[in-house]
Amino acid sequence: MNAKTPARSQRRAPSVADGRDARRDRDLLYGLYRQLWRVRHFEESIGRLNKQGKILGGVYSGRGQEAIVVGTIYGLRRDDKVAPVHRDMGAFLVKGMSARQMMSQIMARASAPSRGKDSWTHTGDLEIGVIGSTSMLASSMPIAAGVALAGRMLGRDSVAVCYFGEGSTARGDFHEALNFAGIHRIPCVWICENNQYAYSTPPALESAVPFYKKGEAYGMPSCAIDGNDVLEVYDTTMAAVERARRGEGGTFVECVTYRMDGHSEADQANYRDRAEVERWAEKDPIGRYRRYLLDHGFDEADLPEPPPDVVQEVRDAVEFAQNSPLPEGHEAAEDLFDESAGVTHWATPYPNYVRTPWLGR
Amino acid sequence: MHQTTYLGAIREGIAEEMRREERVFVLGEDVGVYGGAFKVTDGFHDEFGPERVIDMPIAESAIVGVSIGAALMGMRPVAEMQFMDFISCGFDQIVNEAATYRYRYGGACSVPMVVRGPSGGNIHGGLFHSQSREAWFTQVAGLKVVMPATAYDAKGLIKAAIRDNNPVIFFEHKYLYRRVKENIPDEEYIVPLGKARVASAGTDITVVTWGAMVSLCQAAAELLEEDDIDLEVIDIRTMVPLDTETILESVRKTNRVMVVHEASRTGGFGGEIAAILAEQAFDSLDAPIVRIASADTHVPFSPPLERFYLPSVTDVVEAARKLARY
Ligand SMILES: Cc1ncc(C[n+]2csc(CCOP(=O)(O)OP(=O)(O)O)c2C)c(N)n1
Numbered sequence: 001m002n003a004k005t006p007a008r009s010q011r012r013a014p015s016v017a018d019g020r021d022a023r024r025d026r027d028l029l030y031g032l033y034r035q036l037w038r039v040r041h042f043e044e045s046i047g048r049l050n051k052q053g054k055i056l057g058g059v060y061s062g063r064g065q066e067a068i069v070v071g072t073i074y075g076l077r078r079d080d081k082v083a084p085v086h087r088d089m090g091a092f093l094v095k096g097m098s099a100r101q102m103m104s105q106i107m108a109r110a111s112a113p114s115r116g117k118d119s120w121t122h123t124g125d126l127e128i129g130v131i132g133s134t135s136m137l138a139s140s141m142p143i144a145a146g147v148a149l150a151g152r153m154l155g156r157d158s159v160a161v162c163y164f165g166e167g168s169t170a171r172g173d174f175h176e177a178l179n180f181a182g183i184h185r186i187p188c189v190w191i192c193e194n195n196q197y198a199y200s201t202p203p204a205l206e207s208a209v210p211f212y213k214k215g216e217a218y219g220m221p222s223c224a225i226d227g228n229d230v231l232e233v234y235d236t237t238m239a240a241v242e243r244a245r246r247g248e249g250g251t252f253v254e255c256v257t258y259r260m261d262g263h264s265e266a267d268q269a270n271y272r273d274r275a276e277v278e279r280w281a282e283k284d285p286i287g288r289y290r291r292y293l294l295d296h297g298f299d300e301a302d303l304p305e306p307p308p309d310v311v312q313e314v315r316d317a318v319e320f321a322q323n324s325p326l327p328e329g330h331e332a333a334e335d336l337f338d339e340s341a342g343v344t345h346w347a348t349p350y351p352n353y354v355r356t357p358w359l360g361r
Numbered sequence: 362m363h364q365t366t367y368l369g370a371i372r373e374g375i376a377e378e379m380r381r382e383e384r385v386f387v388l389g390e391d392v393g394v395y396g397g398a399f400k401v402t403d404g405f406h407d408e409f410g411p412e413r414v415i416d417m418p419i420a421e422s423a424i425v426g427v428s429i430g431a432a433l434m435g436m437r438p439v440a441e442m443q444f445m446d447f448i449s450c451g452f453d454q455i456v457n458e459a460a461t462y463r464y465r466y467g468g469a470c471s472v473p474m475v476v477r478g479p480s481g482g483n484i485h486g487g488l489f490h491s492q493s494r495e496a497w498f499t500q501v502a503g504l505k506v507v508m509p510a511t512a513y514d515a516k517g518l519i520k521a522a523i524r525d526n527n528p529v530i531f532f533e534h535k536y537l538y539r540r541v542k543e544n545i546p547d548e549e550y551i552v553p554l555g556k557a558r559v560a561s562a563g564t565d566i567t568v569v570t571w572g573a574m575v576s577l578c579q580a581a582a583e584l585l586e587e588d589d590i591d592l593e594v595i596d597i598r599t600m601v602p603l604d605t606e607t608i609l610e611s612v613r614k615t616n617r618v619m620v621v622h623e624a625s626r627t628g629g630f631g632g633e634i635a636a637i638l639a640e641q642a643f644d645s646l647d648a649p650i651v652r653i654a655s656a657d658t659h660v661p662f663s664p665p666l667e668r669f670y671l672p673s674v675t676d677v678v679e680a681a682r683k684l685a686r687y
Contacts, residue, residue, distance in 0.1 A: 056664070058486075058490075108485075116666055117661045117662060119662045134488070135447075136449075136450065170418030198418075271394055327666055329665045329668055331669075332656060332666040
């Protein structure tokens, strides 16, 4: 795909198997493969730990959608920003947060980036450009626009990439963010992960128009692509990122994919039929990409499933997290205010009745 | 009599109202075929059909706004927030629209609607699935605010809320959803909004509380029997309207009072109750009013942090001992 591709609205683009020019850098091709496995293997190990009761709170699998976070982030610079959501655990890893950090995060350890304050993807690392998520769907979209705007105001050519499920395109914050971004040609690439369901709700009950049309409505080039084809996602995003860097504004990319597991580990997903799930299993982004690589100069031996260094990394992360202490109760009161200027805010949190002086504690 | 959970009681209550009155309908995310994230509307889609059980897009502002519009036309919507935390996304519609219509129209219209959903913590839900936000809405005139503590009340109060001609914010405590199992009557009953309940009778200290803290305070009351301290636990059931009479009556009898709630302390509704007592029962008090609440921070995720944040039985027991000695 050339740089102009995203300008063309289309429902589907060709898949990897359609024989695109494969004389790409071998390192890039293998790098994408390795990251796909990193994300999958990490999430699979979360699933196992969850079954063993070692994880508290919700678990939202992104199995089947790995090509999106890998394809959109692999080509970014360190100073570019990503704003992933709940199903994008992989985005944190690909953008540079460590498996140790994220494993500690979901095990609520003191060593986690949020220090046990919250779980899952409700954290980030501004140093490496990870604007984390909250549970407030679409709320990070105006924030991503602000991050991208600030980059421009500070005279940099960094860009932001913002993620959201197709279901979240119904919320006001989605529309407010895109409207603003459209007006000001904000250097942010909008990645709609259309995985066919918002919890139990199918697209027909989420939107009366194809999702990518919503990007068009706000004056930015928009397209729908095969979200299970990592090369297509990579090419499309890189073209959009370059466009944003040149100051030409954002692009809306609908990545069509499928959520292979339930909404969360607690959801049996009985609202969809087996045949549909099986159809999508055939389009598994990893298996498919592997076949592509085998057709394009790689051998079986080049493509371990999963790569041993990935297995090692995840094993180490689990061990590290399990051996890390939980935070201590009183730490609940920390990190609420920035007190670096030496000012202690009056509302520094106290437990319960400790501020009833005569009761003491 | 039949046994039901707190959650099942809410389901029964809404279903009965839908059978009784055609104009009652439910709307919210995944409330249809799926039956709701917590299964409160399980079976509704089959019984009432998609016209009265509307699966909404992820758009809380629209869920509330659509409810307001329908209510103005005489319908009686019951809107579900998948988690009450997300009510902030529909906040403007609730506080600036639902709450003000009747006032602005000189009493010439009403907005009979309910916004309901799971709130509260102690389930390791983290910052965005654990909040107790009832106090936010008590500051807004024109809204009624309810939080049941038992299955019996959950059913009786949801029915009253649906029949009420005003916007009612109905906080369900998700910690109680499946933990509470009770026998409730087979016959229809209503628990009126604005009538508090003496959950445990006592003579030494009045504890004013609501939601999941009611059973916690009752557990403390049992422990305190050993100390010969007799707690009277008052479950206010509704913050607006507030049954000040029942509270005052109890305080005039015990002369000592503690307010216990799960929401964080500063700006919590406990402050309002304390102020009412200071204004209206100062002469009856033998000791300062004690507030027990969560810490002034977010509801943290990691178990030791959440334990620190939430009021505990021990907190209530220790405070009661000191209060009794004062
Ligand atoms: C504002 C808000 N409303 C409701 C929810 C509850 N909720 C969490 S995920 C989800 C479905 C999200 O669907 P989509 O945006 O398509 O993302 P997907 O989960 O399919 O990846 C819902 C309704 C929420 N987190 N935030």
